[in-house]
Amino acid sequence: MSATEPRSEIIEADILVIGGGTGGPMAAIKAKEADPKLRVILMEKANVKRSGAISMGMDGLNNAVVPGYATPEQYVKEITVANDGIVNQRAVMAYAQGSFPMIQYLDRLGVKFEKDGSGEYNMRKVHHMGTYVLPMPEGHNVKKVLYRQLRRLQVGVTNRYMATRLLKGSDGRIAGAVGVNTRTSEFLVVKAKAVILACGAAGRLGLPASGYLFGTYENAANSGDGYAMAYHAAAELANLECYQINPLIKDYNGPSCAYVTGPFGGYTANNKGQRFIECDYWSGQMMLEFWRELQSGNGPVFLKMDHLREETIAEIETILHTNERPSRGRFHERRGTNYRRRPVEMHISEIGFCAGHSASGVFVDEHARTTVPGLYAVGDMASVPHNYMLGAFVNGGIAGADAAAYCAATSLADYDDGDLRAEQDRVLAPTRRADGLTPHEMEFKTRRLVNDYLEPPKVTAKMEIGQRRFAEIREDLDHLCARDPHELLRALEMQTILDCADMAAAASLYRTESRWGFYHQRVDHPETDDANWNCHTVLFKDAQGRMAHAKRAVDPFIVPVAEAEMGAYHQLRIRAAAA
Amino acid sequence: MPIITQAKSAAVVIDDDKCIAEKGCRVCVDVCPLDILAIDETRQKAYMKYDECWYCMPCEVDCPTNAVKVNIPYLLR
Numbered sequence: 284m285s286a287t288e289p290r291s292e293i294i295e296a297d298i299l300v301i302g303g304g305t306g307g308p309m310a311a312i313k314a315k316e317a318d319p320k321l322r323v324i325l326m327e328k329a330n331v332k333r334s335g336a337i338s339m340g341m342d343g344l345n346n347a348v349v350p351g352y353a354t355p356e357q358y359v360k361e362i363t364v365a366n367d368g369i370v371n372q373r374a375v376m377a378y379a380q381g382s383f384p385m386i387q388y389l390d391r392l393g394v395k396f397e398k399d400g401s402g403e404y405n406m407r408k409v410h411h412m413g414t415y416v417l418p419m420p421e422g423h424n425v426k427k428v429l430y431r432q433l434r435r436l437q438v439g440v441t442n443r444y445m446a447t448r449l450l451k452g453s454d455g456r457i458a459g460a461v462g463v464n465t466r467t468s469e470f471l472v473v474k475a476k477a478v479i480l481a482c483g484a485a486g487r488l489g490l491p492a493s494g495y496l497f498g499t500y501e502n503a504a505n506s507g508d509g510y511a512m513a514y515h516a517a518a519e520l521a522n523l524e525c526y527q528i529n530p531l532i533k534d535y536n537g538p539s540c541a542y543v544t545g546p547f548g549g550y551t552a553n554n555k556g557q558r559f560i561e562c563d564y565w566s567g568q569m570m571l572e573f574w575r576e577l578q579s580g581n582g583p584v585f586l587k588m589d590h591l592r593e594e595t596i597a598e599i600e601t602i603l604h605t606n607e608r609p610s611r612g613r614f615h616e617r618r619g620t621n622y623r624r625r626p627v628e629m630h631i632s633e634i635g636f637c638a639g640h641s642a643s644g645v646f647v648d649e650h651a652r653t654t655v656p657g658l659y660a661v662g663d664m665a666s667v668p669h670n671y672m673l674g675a676f677v678n679g680g681i682a683g684a685d686a687a688a689y690c691a692a693t694s695l696a697d698y699d700d701g702d703l704r705a706e707q708d709r710v711l712a713p714t715r716r717a718d719g720l721t722p723h724e725m726e727f728k729t730r731r732l733v734n735d736y737l738e739p740p741k742v743t744a745k746m747e748i749g750q751r752r753f754a755e756i757r758e759d760l761d762h763l764c765a766r767d768p769h770e771l772l773r774a775l776e777m778q779t780i781l782d783c784a785d786m787a788a789a790a791s792l793y794r795t796e797s798r799w800g801f802y803h804q805r806v807d808h809p810e811t812d813d814a815n816w817n818c819h820t821v822l823f824k825d826a827q828g829r830m831a832h833a834k835r836a837v838d839p840f841i842v843p844v845a846e847a848e849m850g851a852y853h854q855l856r857i858r859a860a861a862a
Numbered sequence: 863m864p865i866i867t868q869a870k871s872a873a874v875v876i877d878d879d880k881c882i883a884e885k886g887c888r889v890c891v892d893v894c895p896l897d898i899l900a901i902d903e904t905r906q907k908a909y910m911k912y913d914e915c916w917y918c919m920p921c922e923v924d925c926p927t928n929a930v931k932v933n934i935p936y937l938l939r
């Protein structure tokens with residue numbers, strides 16, 4: 284590529300949605316349904332047909348609030364307890380109230396959920412307290428259903444554009460975003476009254492134990508772009524120290540998956556075939572017991588199904604090997620792992636950010652609004668905890684409708700041309716070097732250091748060394764070299780990953796207590812300190828461009844939780860099973 | 863520093879006899895979330911260009927002629 288003037292196209296829209304996976308399409312759909320005249324652009328780094336966490340569909344809803352099985356109040360209480368009290372209950376309630384209407388909406392669009400003989404949803408219990416799991420044995424067509432609706436409503440889709448930075452007006456309102464084509468390196472600047480970030484988890488943060496950079500739990504395209512863009516736009520990010528860490532199939536690094544197998548009688552067991560946790564629902568407390576079992580000499584930990592009947596195992600195989608991560612079956616086959624005879628070896632994943640499974644996300648209120656006027660965040664990257672796929676749909680819908688109303692009363696903000704030029708220079712810098720360091724090796728080193736220094740148990744001295752190593756890598760960015768548009772995509776992602784690594788270290792050092800089980804277990808501050816830290820932490824870029832922190836009070840609960848109930852997730856270990 | 867290239871094994875395998883890229887088909891290239899597939903200009907066949915596979919399988923499932931096979935990358939097989 285030449286160092287000539289960057290090729291740019293500038294377009295105007297009412298709403299720009301960044302990320303075409305799960306929450307993004309639903310945000311665009313609900314914005315157009317609210318006001319069909321709005322110009323809605325959906326910018327996607329891959330192809331909306333097959334992008335994001337549900338590229339190959341989903342095997343079930345993990346948090347369905349279905350009348351007759353649970354009330355929104357019960358769900359809010361469950362998530363409050365599972366997340367150690369650090370929740371914005373209004374946002375969780377907004378999700379819970381939208382949960383069933385969204386299931387009905389998806390059902391009408393053609394998404395298939397499991398029903399019993401009388402046509403009722405076939406709900407299953409996986410959580411510690413309530414019943415929230417709805418299987419989707421035929422859930423492989425979710426993306427097709429979404430895509431059809433996007434076309435029907437005439438949402439403008441731009442595939443293969445990676446958004447790199449948000450643009451703001453002089454009054455601090457959102458003004459749009461800069462995107463770069465991943466195949467041509469041409470710029471697309473979208474001016475918009477509202478921007479909805481739906482970029483998924485920061486799933487390429489830690490390095491998988493296999494050493495394969497793309498062998499991640501999350502879709503490897505989800506490199507944390509939304510977190511980095513929100514940070515550079517000075518939005519607040521909440522509770523980033525509440526990492527995502529998942530119990531996964533060892534090496535394959537995908538779900539094994541206890542949510543599917545649990546209701547059929549499968550369970551997590553140690554090397555003696557014994558249960559050691561009461562509940563397979565993913566929480567920090569569950570992960571802590573998982574980690575302790577590995578440390579104790581009772582590991583590895585397995586997903587055990589060999590005690591089940593043939594019909595049951597066949598049904599489990601059909602679900603797990605056709606949905607979400609269908610290559611699971613291929614992986615097991617090569618290793619001779621047959622659910623009938625041999626349990627599935629599991630391990631603890633590398634770290635990431637993902638509010639969809641834990642609580643690390645861009646801070647949003649019950650309308651999915653961030654702290655930047657006109658900027659929204661939804662899905663795995665937004666701070667509503669334990670929100671999963673259905674939460675992405677519901678909060679996407681909330682953001683789309685709210686942004687549509689916001690647009691009616693606002694005008695386009697003007698960004699500074701200097702900001703755009705500076706961003707184009709930053710983006711293209713790696714293309715203007717003939718040699719240097721490759722995106723691949725700089726990403727590998729960053730992520731290997733994330734493992735070495737940031738994984739729990741978190742040690743202050745180690746995290747501080749990690750920060751120094753990340754600063755050295757930041758200096759090396761002057762040598763980052765991209766020889767074609769694809770390498771430039773990886774070079775930009777690598778910079779996003781480095782931003783997230785810095786945020787993970789800083790956020791973890793700020794909260795001087797332990798909370799959320801394994802997710803934020805600090806060796807130097809081993810106790811939970813409710814007197815000082817029963818609050819959100821927020822991380823943001825201050826006026827001097829430095830990484831800053833603040834405490835943010837937890838709003839008074841709208842669903843009270845009795846003191847005795849708050850500890851429900853702290854007693855997950857089965858006492859009798861102790862070796 | 864000068865940049866060198868190193869050989870890697872390709873997890874995604876395309877059957878050239880079945881691949882119809884020469885007829886203009888780009889399905890597997892279009893759907894790959896990591897954008898790792900490309901068309902070989904001289905042979906006019908799809909191939910795995912970058913060792914960055916998430917073994918997610920849209921390329922295999924969406925291929926109209928069943929020409930694509932996704933294997934688990936060797937490092938985690």
